[in-house]
Amino acid sequence: MAAVSRGGPPGCRIGFVGTGGVATRHAQILSGFDDVSLVAATDVDDRRAAEFADRFGMAAVDGVDGLLGVGVDAVYVCVPPFAHGEAELQVARAGVALFVEKPLAADLETAEAMGAQLTRAGVLTRVGHHWRCAEPVARARDLLAGRRVHLVTGAWWDKVPPVSWWPHRSRSGGPVVEQAIHLLDLARVLVGEVDEVHAGATGPHPDQTTSGDVDTATVALLRFAGGAVGTLTAASVLGWKHRAGLEIVADGLVVGVGEDWLEVYDGAGEPQRGAYDRWTACVAADRAFVDALCGRPVDPDRSPPDHAEALRSHRLATAVARSAAMGTPERV
Numbered sequence: 532m533a534a535v536s537r538g539g540p541p542g543c544r545i546g547f548v549g550t551g552g553v554a555t556r557h558a559q560i561l562s563g564f565d566d567v568s569l570v571a572a573t574d575v576d577d578r579r580a581a582e583f584a585d586r587f588g589m590a591a592v593d594g595v596d597g598l599l600g601v602g603v604d605a606v607y608v609c610v611p612p613f614a615h616g617e618a619e620l621q622v623a624r625a626g627v628a629l630f631v632e633k634p635l636a637a638d639l640e641t642a643e644a645m646g647a648q649l650t651r652a653g654v655l656t657r658v659g660h661h662w663r664c665a666e667p668v669a670r671a672r673d674l675l676a677g678r679r680v681h682l683v684t685g686a687w688w689d690k691v692p693p694v695s696w697w698p699h700r701s702r703s704g705g706p707v708v709e710q711a712i713h714l715l716d717l718a719r720v721l722v723g724e725v726d727e728v729h730a731g732a733t734g735p736h737p738d739q740t741t742s743g744d745v746d747t748a749t750v751a752l753l754r755f756a757g758g759a760v761g762t763l764t765a766a767s768v769l770g771w772k773h774r775a776g777l778e779i780v781a782d783g784l785v786v787g788v789g790e791d792w793l794e795v796y797d798g799a800g801e802p803q804r805g806a807y808d809r810w811t812a813c814v815a816a817d818r819a820f821v822d823a824l825c826g827r828p829v830d831p832d833r834s835p836p837d838h839a840e841a842l843r844s845h846r847l848a849t850a851v852a853r854s855a856a857m858g859t860p861e862r863v
């Protein structure tokens with residue numbers, strides 16, 4: 532592993548824990564920012580860390596100690612759900628800011644324990660719910676402002692993502708915690724808090740039980756504090772991503788919204804449909820984090836949430852997973 536010292540190019544010095552798919556996305560975006568220097572990366576897989584570091588001109592270092600040793604202003608934690616906890620706490624204890632990929636953990640206990648300690652540490656945190664930064668979400672928020680919402684349907688119908696940890700409940704948390712949590716986070720943003728959930732699930736695919744134990748399909752009834760009702764459906768059995776988003780029925784308006792699409796119908800003329808670039812939302816999320824890190828003003832409606840706020844979505848997602856496993860309603 533390389534030894535690096537503080538110095539070199541100006542800007543916020545950023546390091547990475549975990550150098551897989553989503554870390555690569557963040558590094559591609561951040562390397563285009565002229566107020567950021569990517570300085571070091573670590574991964575339990577040394578070869579991966581070395582390739583990533585080489586590609587983005589960083590040093591590959593040993594663990595969080597290595598990152599802190601070279602001097603960083605912020606660390607992106609891009610590990611799989613089961614691997615969260617220690618890295619965040621070590622970074623926070625050093626007073627360094629964190630961008631943590633969702634979900635916060637595979638379970639609720641780890642996320643709660645981390646939340647309490649991060650609050651005590653008082654460091655800047657942001658979590659990768661970048662849908663909040665997407666243009667269709669901003670437009671949906673404006674369209675729904677002042678209208679009563681009655682019904683929300685969320686659908687995430689997709690393939691099994693091609694990472695080895697995903698089909699294992701103890702490692703990923705399952706499809707709702709790992710993936711459909713984007714929909715739950717969005718529902719909270721656009722409709723409000725959910726009080727109670729009641730879910731059911733299929734169990735694992737009968738032909739794929741040797742490769743994992745996550746549910747193939749889940750359905751949940753959601754009761755919102757504001758009076759609306761909703762459903763969440765998740766299926767990870769297709770060979771393609773079919774749909775990921777919400778449909779919201781409000782007084783005089785139906786809005787369909789996802790990370791990169793918007794459909795609006797108010798009964799006058801044809802429905803309006805728009806497709807958006809999802810990369811733009813990913814860039815906006817990293818931009819908002821770096822601006823907050825540099826002490827610049829950030830529009831809170833166009834920012835990824837902090838850890839405490841993301842924890843509310845995590846509580847909701849884990850309540851759905853618990854309800855699906857137990858077959859009983861769960862208060863959130």
Ligand SMILES: NC(=O)c1ccc[n+]([C@@H]2O[C@H](COP(=O)([O-])OP(=O)(O)OC[C@H]3O[C@@H](n4cnc5c(N)ncnc54)[C@H](O)[C@@H]3O)[C@@H](O)[C@H]2O)c1
Binds near residue numbers: 609695
């Ligand atoms: N916000 C989004 O749109 C988005 C998109 C993709 C992935 N993600 C999330 O990012 C997380 C990672 O997904 P991915 O696709 O990058 O996975 P990945 O498997 O491609 O990469 C994870 C990396 O973390 C490393 N790792 C595992 N445990 C570690 C540890 N304790 N310390 C250091 N490194 C460790 C692995 O070796 C691997 O290189 C997941 O939780 C996923 O949900 C979010």
